[in-house]
Amino acid sequence: MHLKNLLGAASAAALLAQPLAAQTLRPDQAQFRELYQELVETNTTLSAGSCTEAAHKMGARLKAAGFSDSDITYFATPEHPKEGGVVAVLKGTDAKAKPMLLLAHIDVVEAKREDWTRDPFKLVEENGFFYARGSADDKSMAAIWTDSLIRFKHEGFRPKRTIKMALTCGEETTYAFNGAEWIAKNKPELIAAGFALNEGGGGRLDPQGNRQMLVTQIGEKATQNYRLETTNPGGHSSRPVPDNAIYELADALEKVRAYEFPVHFNDVNRAFFTNTSKMLGGETGAAMTALIANPNDAAADKIVSADPTFHSMLRTTCVATLLDGGHANNALPQRAGANVNCRIAPGETVETTQAALEKAIGDPKVKVTAVPPIRPLAVTPPLDPKIIGPSQTLAKKYFPGVPMTPVMSTGATDGIFLEAIGIPVYGVPGIFGESDGNGAHGLNERIRVHSLYEGRDYLYDLVKLYANAS
Known part of the structure; x- marks a missing residue:
């Protein structure tokens, strides 16, 4: 039952305003928080960080959960040794079912300590928010995808369709190495899939933290x-x-x-x-x-x-x-x-x-x-009921009464490189953000603690639905 049905709107709002540290974390949430913190606190800026280091840290967690070496592929080029990424695979039981791909970028926009209220590369939980560069864009999703694969492995979950995950670098920089572009051009077999789930969707909160709407990103501008x-x-x-x-x-x-x-x-x-x-x-x-x-x-x-x-x-x-x-x-x-x-x-x-x-x-x-660079134009994927339907059904369970609609992004994501090789890409709903964009690309980037945890649960269940669908 939804929290507001249990406690009433006023009580629920008071509870959600508390730092989550003051509430009781489930064991799986505590494990996720540790993974999320490690990823966020690994500097992946172009100037001083290393996506390759972050990718290996996530790969090590996957291996510790039971993934074999053959399930994990790291990639980088000699010219860009710090801008690498990782692809992980959870094999499905139905060879006829096309795989699905979970995509997220692990690089972040530059952040100057002297401009921020807090250290941008230390995860700070304060007033019901996580603060750090990448706390929202896009390490929240990268951490959720990695954590979901770990949870699936621990549970012994055997999906019908193979689940792939690609964590890539270079989405935030125009003239640097782009991992999604490189892998689509050079190792397309690694990420071959019937569809991909990516950033770009989500939910919108009003300034008081009330849910306004959910969106699924379908298509984007170039x-x-x-x-x-x-x-x-x-x-x-x-x-x-x-x-x-x-x-x-x-x-x-x-x-x-x-x-x-x-x-x-x-x-x-x-x-x-x-x-x-x-x-x-x-x-x-x-x-x-x-x-x-x-x-x-x-x-x-x-x-x-x-x-x-x-x-x-x-x-x-x-x-x-x-x-x-x-x-x-x-x-x-x-x-x-x-x-x-x-x-x-x-x-x-x-x-x-x-x-x-x-x-x-x-x-x-x-x-x-x-x-230059003249990148491929975005290919708008179809409004496929096999994609839209499960997300809407699950949203009614997690976010009752919140309207949901498809949306075209006015920005740009790495989805364009996948669409160029025939993989339709959808920006999934689930993680609610602030009306000001969570400070992404700006100062004091943040994400609401409760929104991250409920989004994690929603996306975990959504991936399971897709993985077992015909």
Whole structure:
């Protein structure tokens, strides 16, 4: 029975606000906490850490639980010895059932101790939260997947379909080695699967910690950077001329800021806005309904797009993120450039996005170039009832009354590399996060203790459901 049914909403809220250390941990939860702490406290930043070390620590725990050497494969390259990962396999009993893959990245964004309230590489439990870099993104999921395999082995669980797990490095860095990309290209047989479960889904809490909604991520945007550049012979700053490279670049960026890509619906974001319109109601809900009926409804678009998240889910977006230009204080600029970061909606391409930017700028003197790496475009997986159904059924048990909807991510994950080799990737629900994004990529990253433990139980049961399904 759900906690709120036992104690009532007020009593439950009071209990959940306590540090979990003040509550009684089950033995399996205590073991998980130890694993989670070890992973979080292993520095895996690109500058000073080692994903390879973290992968071997998780592999050692798997081996201690009874996995054989043949079940565990470490991978790294000589050029990137600290950016390795691990693949583990729990063999299934039905050779005809396609395997499933549990994916998580173990690298984290950089974190400076002087900027944080607490040491970012020490797990601190305080006021009902775990604080640390990676406590949420994405070591929470990596720890849950590793812990689930250990629990399965201890229980003697024999799944119908083989369960694979891949912990990889490089998701958080654009120009570094990416483990998911490498293994998809070089060792695809290791991760071959009928589908994969990944980050990107979850749940949303309001500022008071009340559950608002659950989402399953189905599809994502593609990330692509473009360089805008203007050039000029330059000259002495005492003799200004109209065709100044910096001014021409500024004019181009003004046009990029003013340009709106058209509304682009697919099965996933159409389902999201259909469901969300019913949950929200009012003017915004009505505008969502109108926009679904007519994507060219400018008035409805204006209302819905007032929310930056909704705006990004409706279309491709491009935004200036870096600037450079000029070479001396007393010289006319010979060159000026800017990086424009685009998030491309499924169904659109790197080339069509570049063409749209060039058309919006309308100035042949502004050179627009796609900046490597040019990654594969996300392939939106189907709204498969064999995936959606079990997650919804289990959510009714764990999170009764909480609405659930598919969602397209406006960010990007390593799922694109798996989808490129034919593995559909789904961002699973289960772990509820704060409305501000848990501080991921920012200062004082955190995750609610209770949310982590209940998410662990939910995902453990969900993997079992998928593993034994036909």
